[in-house]
Amino acid sequence: MRITEIREAVVPISSPIRNAYIDFSKMTASVVAVVTDVIRDGKPVVGYGFNSNGRYAASGLLNERFLPRLREAAPDSLINDAGDNLDPRKVWATLMSNEKPGGHGERSVAVGVIDMAVWDAVAKIAGVPLYRYLADTEGDGTVDDSVFVYAAGGYYYPGKDDTQLQEEMRRYRDMGYEVVKMKIGGASLDEDIRRIEAVLEVVGDGKYLAVDANGRFDLDTAIAYAKALSPYKLFWYEEAGDPLDYALQAELAKHYDGPMATGENLFSHQDARNLLRHGGMRPDRDWLQFDCALSYGLVEYLRTLAILPECGFSTRNVIPHGGHQLSLNIAAGLKLGGNESYPEVFAPFGGFADDTRVEAGRVGLPDAPGIGFEKKQGLIECMRKATST
Ligand SMILES: O=C([O-])CC(=O)C(=O)O
Numbered sequence: 300m301r302i303t304e305i306r307e308a309v310v311p312i313s314s315p316i317r318n319a320y321i322d323f324s325k326m327t328a329s330v331v332a333v334v335t336d337v338i339r340d341g342k343p344v345v346g347y348g349f350n351s352n353g354r355y356a357a358s359g360l361l362n363e364r365f366l367p368r369l370r371e372a373a374p375d376s377l378i379n380d381a382g383d384n385l386d387p388r389k390v391w392a393t394l395m396s397n398e399k400p401g402g403h404g405e406r407s408v409a410v411g412v413i414d415m416a417v418w419d420a421v422a423k424i425a426g427v428p429l430y431r432y433l434a435d436t437e438g439d440g441t442v443d444d445s446v447f448v449y450a451a452g453g454y455y456y457p458g459k460d461d462t463q464l465q466e467e468m469r470r471y472r473d474m475g476y477e478v479v480k481m482k483i484g485g486a487s488l489d490e491d492i493r494r495i496e497a498v499l500e501v502v503g504d505g506k507y508l509a510v511d512a513n514g515r516f517d518l519d520t521a522i523a524y525a526k527a528l529s530p531y532k533l534f535w536y537e538e539a540g541d542p543l544d545y546a547l548q549a550e551l552a553k554h555y556d557g558p559m560a561t562g563e564n565l566f567s568h569q570d571a572r573n574l575l576r577h578g579g580m581r582p583d584r585d586w587l588q589f590d591c592a593l594s595y596g597l598v599e600y601l602r603t604l605a606i607l608p609e610c611g612f613s614t615r616n617v618i619p620h621g622g623h624q625l626s627l628n629i630a631a632g633l634k635l636g637g638n639e640s641y642p643e644v645f646a647p648f649g650g651f652a653d654d655t656r657v658e659a660g661r662v663g664l665p666d667a668p669g670i671g672f673e674k675k676q677g678l679i680e681c682m683r684k685a686t687s688t
């Protein structure tokens with residue numbers, strides 16, 4: 300078998316929302332379609348990938364470096380020993396040839412988009428959902444029937460008041476989510492506490508509310524928030540300081556007993572390992588949010604998951620950022636702690652299969668081959684149209 304064609308496109312995922320660091324008014328995403336000569340149901344298998352959210356489309360990197368490497372590779376160098384499927388690790392090695400280590404930047408986003416499309420194609424060719432394929436080939440052979448999900452939102456939005464914030468959270472709870480997440484750090488501490496208390500009126504208990512500062516705070520501000528947040532016993536306090544400031548994170552842990560979460564902006568297993576070595580993260584309560592789509596894809600993610608035990612953590616500490624179906628497959632097939640979900644933002648890339656129901660804060664998985672994009676009409680239509688596939 301071989302890859303016959305690779306198509307790339309840029310699509311907008313812009314919206315007027317704002318977190319403590321950026322607005323999303325010009326946010327874009329890359330989409331890649333990997334077309335193969337394998338026929339299933341009378342049509343060539345096509346794998347699709349996109350780059351989560353929060354980093355812009357990586358078209359320059361894709362078109363100048365990574366896609367040419369894949370197109371120029373000998374077809375046999377990309378397939379498994381049996382010759383009947385792509386080998387994601389061989390594809391990855393081809394993509395990363397002549398790339399120096401370190402300085403992970405955003406080439407990890409470009410590689411992540413292609414890697415997602417490759418795994419989608421691999422599971423489609425194997426004729427099974429990706430979570431099943433992962434359980435069998437990389438895991439212990441069993442899958443979680445359902446996955447914990449929380450509803451991320453609570454963005455700053457022009458003209459949004461506390462009543463609208465409460466209505467948004469009520470909608471999430473009505474959909475079946477138990478834990479919801481809101482942004483902090485884009486307003487004063489007093490305002491954020493007022494917003495938090497408004498949301499707590501809806502969800503009833505701090506254990507149902509996570510807050511996300513998107514890396515906005517210096518140490519003093521992070522500690523001031525920690526002191527103010529402590530009495531609420533929240534689900535977690537996320538990305539207080541700069542994602543690469545492990546000393547800040549470690550110091551903050553001395554001032555905050557409750558669960559903390561970070562990692563969505565660490566894009567390699569080496570960066571993840573540095574967080575675990577130097578960031579003071581506590582395996583008995585803290586959460587790791589590495590997003591495979593932003594961080595060189597699932598081939599690299601498997602390396603990241605592999606270093607968790609040596610640092611005292613388990614895959615159950617991981618609840619990835621991004622709210623996408625690839626992470627949902629990884630969560631079910633490789634036993635993560637859960638997955639993010641964006642019920643109302645980042646459409647059509649956020650969210651799961653159209654018929655997925657959230658019950659008591661958990662979702663099941665569709666049984667479609669691949670990542671399951673074909674079960675999410677708006678997304679598959681968007682990716683097919685963008686790539687003319
Ligand atoms: O607002 C964002 O960039 C998304 C984010 O941090 C999250 O989902 O945790």
Ligand SMILES: [Mg+2]
Nearest residue numbers: 511537538563
């Ligand atoms: Mg976040």
